[in-house]
Amino acid sequence: MSPVIDIRNLSARTAVSPILRGVSLSVNAGEVMALVGESGAGKSTIAKAVLGILPAGIRVTAGNILFEGADLLTLPPAKLRDLLGVRIALIPQDPLTSLNPARRIGDQLTDGLRLRAGLTRKQALDKALDLLNDVHIREPERVLKRYPHELSGGMRQRVLIAQAFSLKPHVIIADEPTTALDVTVQKQVLRLIRDMQREHGTTLLFVTHDLGVVAQICDRMTVLYGGKVLEEGATADILANPQSAYTKALLAASPRYDKPEQSLKPVPEALIAELKREIGA
Amino acid sequence: MPLSIIISRALSALVTLLGVMVVVFVLVRVVPGDPIAMMIAPGATEADIAALRAHYGLDLSIWQQFWIWFGQVLQGNLGTSISMKQGVLTIIGQRLPATLELAIFALTMAVVWGGLIALVSTAWRGTWVERAIDNFNGVMLAVPDFIWALTFVLVLGVLVPLLPISGRSDPSIDAGLATQFYIIEGLARGNFAFVWDVLKHMLLPACALAFPLAAVIGRVLKNTMMDVMVQDYITLARIKGLSSIRILLQEALRNAAVPALALTGVQFTFLIGGTVITERIFSYPGIGNLAIDAVINRDLPLIQGLVLTFGIIFIIVNMLVDALTVWLNPRLRHA
Amino acid sequence: MPRDLRIWLGGGFILFLIVVAIFAPLLAPFDPLEQDLMAATAAPGVEPGHWLGTDSLGRDVLSRLIYGTRIALTVAFVAATLACLLGTTLGLLAGYYRGWVDAGVSRLVDIWMAFPPVLLSILLVAVLGAGLTSVIIAIVVIDWTRFARVVRAETLQQARLEYAEAASALGMGRGAILLREVLPNVLPVVLVLLSLEMGIAVIVEAILSFVGLSVSTDAPTWGGMIAEGRQIIYQAWWVLVFPLASLFLTVLAFNQLGDGLRQWLDPMLKR
Numbered sequence: 001m002s003p004v005i006d007i008r009n010l011s012a013r014t015a016v017s018p019i020l021r022g023v024s025l026s027v028n029a030g031e032v033m034a035l036v037g038e039s040g041a042g043k044s045t046i047a048k049a050v051l052g053i054l055p056a057g058i059r060v061t062a063g064n065i066l067f068e069g070a071d072l073l074t075l076p077p078a079k080l081r082d083l084l085g086v087r088i089a090l091i092p093q094d095p096l097t098s099l100n101p102a103r104r105i106g107d108q109l110t111d112g113l114r115l116r117a118g119l120t121r122k123q124a125l126d127k128a129l130d131l132l133n134d135v136h137i138r139e140p141e142r143v144l145k146r147y148p149h150e151l152s153g154g155m156r157q158r159v160l161i162a163q164a165f166s167l168k169p170h171v172i173i174a175d176e177p178t179t180a181l182d183v184t185v186q187k188q189v190l191r192l193i194r195d196m197q198r199e200h201g202t203t204l205l206f207v208t209h210d211l212g213v214v215a216q217i218c219d220r221m222t223v224l225y226g227g228k229v230l231e232e233g234a235t236a237d238i239l240a241n242p243q244s245a246y247t248k249a250l251l252a253a254s255p256r257y258d259k260p261e262q263s264l265k266p267v268p269e270a271l272i273a274e275l276k277r278e279i280g281a
Numbered sequence: 282m283p284l285s286i287i288i289s290r291a292l293s294a295l296v297t298l299l300g301v302m303v304v305v306f307v308l309v310r311v312v313p314g315d316p317i318a319m320m321i322a323p324g325a326t327e328a329d330i331a332a333l334r335a336h337y338g339l340d341l342s343i344w345q346q347f348w349i350w351f352g353q354v355l356q357g358n359l360g361t362s363i364s365m366k367q368g369v370l371t372i373i374g375q376r377l378p379a380t381l382e383l384a385i386f387a388l389t390m391a392v393v394w395g396g397l398i399a400l401v402s403t404a405w406r407g408t409w410v411e412r413a414i415d416n417f418n419g420v421m422l423a424v425p426d427f428i429w430a431l432t433f434v435l436v437l438g439v440l441v442p443l444l445p446i447s448g449r450s451d452p453s454i455d456a457g458l459a460t461q462f463y464i465i466e467g468l469a470r471g472n473f474a475f476v477w478d479v480l481k482h483m484l485l486p487a488c489a490l491a492f493p494l495a496a497v498i499g500r501v502l503k504n505t506m507m508d509v510m511v512q513d514y515i516t517l518a519r520i521k522g523l524s525s526i527r528i529l530l531q532e533a534l535r536n537a538a539v540p541a542l543a544l545t546g547v548q549f550t551f552l553i554g555g556t557v558i559t560e561r562i563f564s565y566p567g568i569g570n571l572a573i574d575a576v577i578n579r580d581l582p583l584i585q586g587l588v589l590t591f592g593i594i595f596i597i598v599n600m601l602v603d604a605l606t607v608w609l610n611p612r613l614r615h616a
Numbered sequence: 617m618p619r620d621l622r623i624w625l626g627g628g629f630i631l632f633l634i635v636v637a638i639f640a641p642l643l644a645p646f647d648p649l650e651q652d653l654m655a656a657t658a659a660p661g662v663e664p665g666h667w668l669g670t671d672s673l674g675r676d677v678l679s680r681l682i683y684g685t686r687i688a689l690t691v692a693f694v695a696a697t698l699a700c701l702l703g704t705t706l707g708l709l710a711g712y713y714r715g716w717v718d719a720g721v722s723r724l725v726d727i728w729m730a731f732p733p734v735l736l737s738i739l740l741v742a743v744l745g746a747g748l749t750s751v752i753i754a755i756v757v758i759d760w761t762r763f764a765r766v767v768r769a770e771t772l773q774q775a776r777l778e779y780a781e782a783a784s785a786l787g788m789g790r791g792a793i794l795l796r797e798v799l800p801n802v803l804p805v806v807l808v809l810l811s812l813e814m815g816i817a818v819i820v821e822a823i824l825s826f827v828g829l830s831v832s833t834d835a836p837t838w839g840g841m842i843a844e845g846r847q848i849i850y851q852a853w854w855v856l857v858f859p860l861a862s863l864f865l866t867v868l869a870f871n872q873l874g875d876g877l878r879q880w881l882d883p884m885l886k887r
Contacts, residue, residue: 053520419872432848434846
């Protein structure tokens with residue numbers, strides 16, 4: 001069975017430095033794949049490349065991104081637009097800035113339903129109510145009429161999750177969706193994402209820097225450093241038996257809620273120096 | 282918006298208006314040139330002149346005069362014009378509709394034209410189209426209504442006479458209207474030929490007034506649109522697969538309009554101020570044209586009445602801009 | 617060295633005007649006041665020596681145009697600079713000391729802005745009596761608000777920045793901080809406004825001449841020529857065209873200079 005997303009040898013750079021150095025990874029249908037790495041590792045860049053929203057300063061220099069057979073990088077913009085929202089969707093990082101402050105929740109939630117799925121306004125609003133229930137938002141009828149600034153951060157993210165799943169896409173990219181939330185809310189939102197993913201069988205590409213998150217909901221994981229893939233495989237395998245020294249160091253540096261007395265060890269300088277040499281930085 | 286803010290704004294506006302009244306009152310009474318001297322018939326006696334002076338209250342001290350006038354204004358009495366021998370309120374009432382229709386016509390054109398400039402320039406950002414529009418707009422920003430008005434008179438009125446350059450309508454047409462709102466009443470009565478004639482007369486002066494405002498809107502709105510287009514919610518809209526036009530108009534414009542509104546409001550008050558000279562150039566019978574004559578004739582009551590009128594218009598415009606800002610920005614509604 | 621073309625073009629044209637104004641007696645082919653009724657309302661080039669034609673009294677348009685530069689530039693530089701000084705001072709005080717100083721200045725600005733500027737200027741000149749000094753005073757009295765508003769806003773922002781607080785911590789007096797720390801950072805904005813204001817001053821003088829309230833009607837001003845030109849527009853359109861074009865180019869030059877300065881000084885403006 002061919003993977004839903006197949007990234008082959010993707011390289012990208014800014015004018016002054018490389019961002020991605022020949023990244024290859026593939027995600028199969030129904031999988032939850034984590035893209036793990038620290039800031040600047042390139043995980044966000046990969047996500048943006050898939051969605052076609054790379055910022056002006058970043059150029060793809062080599063590679064393909066195959067999605068259900070088509071190369072997203074060479075698709076004409078009109079065809080790409082057809083895919084976006086319907087077959088590929090995004091759960092963005094910052095719920096505060098990702099919702100239009102001047103439009104009601106109901107309008108924003110039903111955009112896709114009305115414009116791409118051809119529902120009438122009433123049908124779309126009914127469906128939106130169902131969606132809000134799915135993401136466990138209380139009093140959904142009132143929420144539909146509200147503006148984003150009237151909701152809490154957690155509620156806004158639930159709305160964005162509902163929006164992402166609304167047209168039942170094949171793939172959803174989650175770009176650090178819990179980073180901007182309170183710790184108390186993070187766990188609930190994560191669980192929600194996992195439940196909805198299981199229910200719809202959506203393929204999920206999960207960008208994160210938090211190994212705890214990876215452990216909770218991701219089936220497979222790809223570890224990135226400096227734009228290169230260091231390690232890749234089933235989450236359980238890698239966490240139990242990390243092959244790369246970097247992954248080991250990451251694990252040692254991550255807080256373990258089941259062993260709170262264990263002290264955190266930062267990634268050693270020498271290791272970083274060696275990694276940099278490895279990737280040729 | 283909470284009631285307290287509305288009330289405090291209204292009070293503030295009234296204080297400003299009071300300040301305006303005081304300033305103009307004092308200013309006008311420092312005018313050299315005796316207004317009475319212009320009114321007396323030859324052979325009038327000292328007693329006649331004194332009586333006339335007393336009639337207009339010009340023999341009292343400034344503060345007494347102000348109190349009297351202030352009291353009168355509160356009762357709706359703006360006095361009698363020295364040069365035109367009619368009630369000031371009546372005179373202004375007759376000429377105000379012409380200026381209002383002109384200003385609103387100009388405002389509409391400016392918003393449409395300026396909005397288009399901003400939207401097209403944003404839609405084609407990064408290309409030569411954007412640079413061309415921005416440069417063209419930059420040049421337009423430099424040209425004041427005075428120069429536009431004279432250029433139109435020259436080019437479109439004389440060299441290539443396409444449009445009338447004086448008056449409000451063809452004097453030979455009598456539309457038999459009850460009010461001075463030619464356009465509104467003309468449309469209501471279905472007299473389209475007349476309305477067309479009035480519009481032709483209004484077009485050049487309105488354009489002269491509109492172009493500077495359009496240039497300002499073009500620049501300010503373009504800047505706010507560019508700020509908005511890089512926001513996360515616009516990126517998400519793109520990822521939702523919405524079309525460029527929809528993103529521009531439905532997602533971005535509402536957010537971009539709000540910060541542009543305040544400056545547009547200020548510029549609109551300049552537009553209203555511009556009616557003074559523009560009406561003069563086009564011999565258009567509004568309150569702007571009237572104001573110049575009033576000053577030349579040292580017609581104190583009329584000058585005061587006109588400045589008061591302009592002041593009230595400015596204040597109303599500012600209040601409307603405030604209200605519009607709240608309406609467009611949901612966050613302010615629940616402050 | 618600024619590379620922005622607008623600074624060079626705008627500034628260049630202004631310099632050109634300054635040269636014309638200074639050397640007017642040498643450049644003008646005729647005496648601007650000399651009337652020649654035999655050659656009245658002659659089209660450009662018709663009468664010998666009158667390149668741009670004559671007006672209804674037979675006066676040479678080109679010469680009057682050249683001498684008109686003097687009035688235009690005098691008003692531009694003097695009025696704009698004075699308005700700038702007055703407005704900037706009040707703006708600095710309001711923005712830095714805040715409190716009732718700010719309340720007072722802001723209220724004053726509000727009242728001022730509730731007047732239609734042209735009407736106010738006409739009123740003022742009528743009060744003060746026609747003449748160049750009155751025109752300059754009128755411009756200063758009306759347009760100081762332009763500077764005050766912007767400088768106040770800038771000062772409010774600047775005064776909050778770290779360097780002002782640092783200076784305060786070092787024991788610098790408030791007046792000293794205002795002059796030595798805040799003012800230099802506000803200066804770029806002021807310079808841009810000054811350039812724009814010069815263009816506005818020229819326009820106001822032209823409008824006042826147009827209404828007959830500037831210098832005496834005999835003296836050559838662009839506004840006066842425009843007024844006459846409007847009167848006889850059907851007979852002698854050139855009397856209107858040339859001063860109008862000069863006015864347009866002058867205002868455009870000041871504007872482009874201002875725009876160019878704004879762009880060039882932008883890295884300094886960005887904090």
